Amino acid sequence: MSDEFEATVPDPHASPPNDPLDDILIFGSVETRRRFLKKVAGTSAALTLGPHLMGLSDLQGASAITTNHSTTMVDVQLKINGAVHKLRLDPRTSLLDLLREHLQLTGSKKGCDHGQCGACTVLLNGRRVNSCLTLAVALEGDEITTIEGLAQGDQLHPMQAAFVEHDGFQCGYCTPGQICSAVACVQEGHAKDDAQIREWMSGNLCRCGAYPNIVDAIKEARGKMGVAS
Amino acid sequence: MANTNILGPARSRVDGPLKVTGRAKYAVEFEIPRCAHAWPVVSTISKGTITAMDTKAAESAPGVLKVLTHQNAPQPTEASGGGGAARSExxxxxxxxxxxxxxxxxxGQFIALVVAQTLEQARYAASLVKVNYAPEAPLLDMAAARKESEKPKxxxxxxxxxxxxxxxxxLANHILLGVRQTYSTPTETHNPIEMxxxxxxxxxxxxxxxxxxxxxxxxxxxILARTYGLDLENVRVICPFVGGAFGCKGALWPHELLAVMAAKAAGVPVKFHLPRREMFTTTGHRTPTVQEISLAATSKxxxxxxxHVSHTAGAFVGDWVESxxxxxxxxMYASEAIKVEETVYPLNVAIPTFMRAPGECPGxxxxxxxxxxxxxxxxxxxxxxRLANHADDHPLKGVPFSAKHLKEAYQVGAEKFGWSKRNPxxxxxxxxxxxxxxxxxTATYPAHKMSAAAxxxxxxxxxxxxxCATHDLGTGAYTAFTQISSxxxxxxxxxxxxxxxxxxxPFGPVAGGSNxxxxxxTAIHDAAQMLHRALAELAVDDAQSPLHRAKVNDIAMIAPGRLGLKKDPNKSDNFTDILKRAGKNAIAVQSKMEEPEEDKKHAFQSWGAHFCEVKIDPLVPRVQVTRVVTVINCGRVVTAKLARSQIIGGVVMGIGMALHEATEYDPKTGMPVNPNLAEYHVPTNxxxxxIDVHFVGEPDFAFNPIGARGIGEIGITGIAAAVANAVYHATGxxxxxxxxxxxxxL
Amino acid sequence: MNPFTYSRAADWQGAVHDVAADPSAKFLGGGTNLIDLMKMGVEKPDRLIDINRLPLAQVEEMPGSAGIRIGALVRNSDLAEHPLVTSRYPVLSEALLSGASPQLRNLATTAGNLLQRTRCYYFYDPAFPMCNKRQPGSGCGALEGYNRIHAILGQSEQCIATHPSDMCVAMAALDAVVRVQGPKGERTIPFADFHRLPGDTPGVETNLQPNELITAVDLPAIPFATRSHYLKVRDRASYAFALVSVAAALELEGGNIKSARVALGGVAHKPWRATKTEQALIGKKADPETFRAAAEAELAAAKGYKYNSFKIELARRAIIQALSTVAKMA
Known part of the structure; x- marks a missing residue:
């Protein structure tokens, strides 16, 4: 591995004197966008790269080198949509990856893998959770319901039917998470009015922007779900 | 058959039941036997040379099948690039x-790809790859890149x-009134929920x-056929559903080549689902802009x-111009004089690309x-x-806009919104x-026409x-084309x-440009014409048909499912009867790929008007948009319910642009600091x-036989300005x- | 994510024993922060001890007082809507409900929230080379980096990260006490002493020992906490970390302030108890002038950086706003 080196780099900001551009408003950029530089030539501090920029990157996991590589597989029985699955799992497997990669239950979606979008929402003992941040091995004894478990045969769950009717989606990718979340939202009693629905559905991002239609769908479905609200 | 209603039926999505039950299969959800998983290693510097890579630990980690780097990756036969101009390719x-x-x-540039039997193994092994760089001073902001800047023609x-x-x-005339201001927009990232x-x-x-x-x-x-020297028909691409795109899935990006290379090198199918972080660097973004606008107007x-002078960022791995x-x-407006300048500053930042209404949206x-x-x-x-400067004709081309109803859009919007009650x-x-x-x-987006066959x-x-090899990104294509086909x-x-x-x-173009x-x-229209002609040919040869011995050219569809003489519709025959009597189970036709005809007598452009209300706490001033009325003039609306959704979607993304969205970068390393959905703030519910959406106008049959100009992008244009203008009105x-x-x- | 072994703890004694025996073991609670950080490669435990089945999920009245005891594993969503919380400590309920999303709150636990780690970009992604918290001595990437979300109070040259929790801000205002079990038995840590300022050891974020297990958080009786409020200022309407937040409770007597509890979020390495603000409020009339002066008192020491100086003014306004809201409560 090469060693660190010190480098003083020629000023990349240097511009010819009396450049007419100097007098107009420039510039946005990733870094200076907010301060429109009137004088670009004034920013001529030499850029020195410190050792951390240089190199040597044990960045990506130096300490992991000493870590135990091996994986102790864990036997678990999980109850998903009423069916019991006997599984031998790498404990690192998230519930989401278990569903999608091992059980072909691809209805639960991966939109961020970090609990930031809600596309992976499933019902765990009736409560909505992010399956991407849940380790599958920790769920023995729990009841897991995914989007595939909501309909009764060909009969859509009222929430599913309402999403179709109100066009509560476009691309459909956040939709299973939205629907699982919406079902829980109504059951929790957090769907009393538009403002409450909006707030309590904010853990499910929809980049297509179907939010107003999602609110309409939930309002319709809440009356058909037989939940006292 | 021309449909002269502006609003098509309010159907629900034909693919709705699949989507709400989780049965719609998106690309990485297909079950492919023996499929391995890939995880990337990306550069942590912005410019320089990789001097060494240590992949030993990764290679010996459990389950690892292959670690691809520049040292061992099977290189494609076609060196690089291409296809920029020849979009059909x-x-x-x-x-x-x-x-x-x-x-x-x-x-964030890919520098290695780890392939392993499981996702967990691949992700872990990728963390074991060690890299040494000889870094160079990167260009990370436009001010620094002036020498390298260009004014592309x-x-x-x-x-x-x-x-x-x-x-x-x-602009120099002091009798005229004027505005000269600079507006800037940050890097924005598409972030469809499907990575x-x-x-x-x-x-x-x-x-x-x-x-x-x-x-x-x-x-x-x-591209894959060219890149790997394969026969076109030996490359199959399958994508029945797309979980949103907004432009970031339009071009072919490095991860697609990487997966293909990795599958070749590892000898097994490889699945590469990009981590969200890499969606900020390896599939494009909307470039940051700084735009200086100078206006001069009479007192009326x-x-x-x-x-309009714009400065935007480019990159060193390809060309992008945000026009x-x-x-x-x-x-947009009838001005005596117009001047546009565009300067691109190449940066050591991942390359921008088209994002919903590229150019129009920031412009x-x-x-x-x-x-x-x-x-x-x-x-x-x-x-x-705006009314005082309404452009009946295209300001540069000097030809009239076809089926333009912008004045009506302003009027309907103002009325629905209650604009007259506004204290100026x-x-x-x-x-x-x-x-x-x-x-x-005002909102605007041009009507684009490409070639397709059906x-x-x-x-x-x-x-x-x-x-047709077209796409449904959530746009409602399945439904709209079912409707048009019907x-x-x-x-x-x-x-x-x-x-x-x-x-x-048969060929479908990129699902971009609202085309x-x-x-x-139009391709479906052409195929339908061919089909009717083929049926007519069967009928005229069929002694039992009322159309026997008629001239094919005299026959047309006179009612759904029925061909008849144009001049004597009483002489007619059923599609299915014609087929059955001819002893045919089915008849198939395929329309021809033709370059779209250019109508030089018209300009084709969609229009709209946004009216919006914001509320702001004076002490703790977060802007909340509380009401939006949007009126769109886009020719015919094929499926009313879905078109409304498309417009709403554009407005929502535009609210994000106005109030929340910015990809920010570390000034030293050039890495995005918020490449995730927690800190890149797309709007929440x-x-x-x-959002109250209305459509005005008439089908634009001068543009195409469907009368539709497209709706995917116009919704996002102008809404950020409407919000910013409302913020000014609220606060001064x-x-x-x-x-x-x-x-x-503050 | 590095490989690890997984086991489920049968009781807290066993859990503490197992963690004490293995320095790279960690407790698994809701996992919403730990699993995320493991995916990022920031946390690399060799062993996870799942404590989710331990009987620590009750909210109960404390014997002999009007305070409450919150089990370590009470989920954020349950705590937020527990009648003892909504009736006695509305500020805590509001704080919890302003955090994360309903799904995350269903997973996240009380103890886990106490141990939530900063959202500093330079900490969260090991691709950034500099972070004294993650890698002591590597420098602080935020100091001269993009530091919009960073600290204005109590920071050091080593670290300007902020604590991201909302719940903790309310608990700081409410004089909470953290109960922990370790190899030597139980001890209690006053909330103000639980989290640490970065100083020269930003990697050491709390005074919890590695072999200790949080079992509960006690909230003392604060009768006037019924008049309390949590104000969170963020970039979007929901599902975002605070730019600045304020937890406030006031005891008023004839228009004058008898007691006050104020804590700030988003401004420091720990939930920031605004003691100077509180002192400046006591005995004064509950009016905007008082609130303004009280905000100034705390923020006089604030220091901003290139991108976050706005937080000083934002915090000033947020304090005034939160106190005004509380003062107007019936």
């Missing part, structure tokens, strides 16, 4: 092939520095199948000059804010200023303690199957199946009010740098 924005050498051009065929007359005399992803599977060395999240199956097929508000001025100031934002500022200078109502003075309207602002802006098969039992073929909606998302089907409905709709503070976060209103 695919689109490359990042032209450099991944792992093609040891150079780093931006932070063309962006493909588009003149990006258009000009009409001379703006300078008017880009691909499964690549080789069958021997000569056959390749990819299940790929793309807006352009035929483009991907073409008549524009004498519009000058801000050419797509806004050069189109219209800047111009529509400037016009709002002008309205205060003139003491005129913002709507009146800023910082005057209140709701309790909250400041209330009303703002408006195959239509009519069965003797009355069913029809129509196929109308054009004359087959009941319930009996039509429309299939898309496979390279086996699909018109382009593929709580950010979005009711003009924020010219998006997004308008609370700190800027």
């Amino acid at each position: 695919g689109i490359r924005i990042e032209e450099r092939n991944p792992l093609s050498d040891d150079k780093v051009h931006y932070a 063309k962006n493909n065929d588009e003149n990006v520095q258009p000009k009409k007359g001379d703006v300078e005399p008017a 880009s992803g691909i499964i690549a599977a080789w069958e021997g060395d000569r056959k390749l199948t990819v299940w790929n999240a793309t807006q352009f199956v035929k483009g991907v097929q073409s 508000g008549k524009l004498q000059a519009i000058k 801000c001025g050419a797509r806004s100031s050069a189109v 219209v934002y800047a111009l529509e804010c400037a016009l709002d500022e002008l309205s205060y200078v003139l003491s005129m109502d913002p709507v009146e200023v 003075r800023p910082d005057t309207m209140r709701d309790g303690d909250l400041k209330v602002g009303w703002g408006m802006a 195959k239509a098969t009519l069965f003797a039992d009355g069913r029809a199957v129509v196929q 109308e054009q073929l004359g087959v009941p909606y319930e009996k039509v199946t429309f299939e898309l998302g496979k390279s086996d089907f 699909s409905t018109g382009t593929v709709g 709580a950010d979005i009010p009711e 503070k003009r924020i010219r740098d998006l997004p308008i976060t609370p700190d800027k209103l």
